[in-house]
Amino acid sequence: MARKILANRNCVPGFARVVDAVLKDQIAFTLPDTKTVYVDGDRLESTPTTFHNVLVHESSHLCGSVHGDGSLAMDYQVTLWPNLTVKDDERRILVPK
DSSP, rough: OHHHHHHOOOOOOOOEEEOOOSSSOOOOOOGGGGGGEEEEEHHHHHOOOHHHHHHHHHHHHHTTTTTTTTTTTOOOOBBBOTOOOOOOOOSSSOOOO
């Protein structure tokens, strides 16, 4: 899934990578200067639609977007259940080709 999303975003720089990481107090974050997206895959493995949407959001960071700038998925937030597990989104964010 990650490869497909990154490949379909023409603005994502070459050699960008997604790393499965144990994250504390976050589900995902991006370091644009190293072209690296860190994702807590364990927290997202049972929520495929949310996982997709997180990758779209993080790939927008790789394209230079910042929260609130109106770019694709920059207003996206993961929804958590009261027990702090991730709720699967109802719809996928569409990625323009």
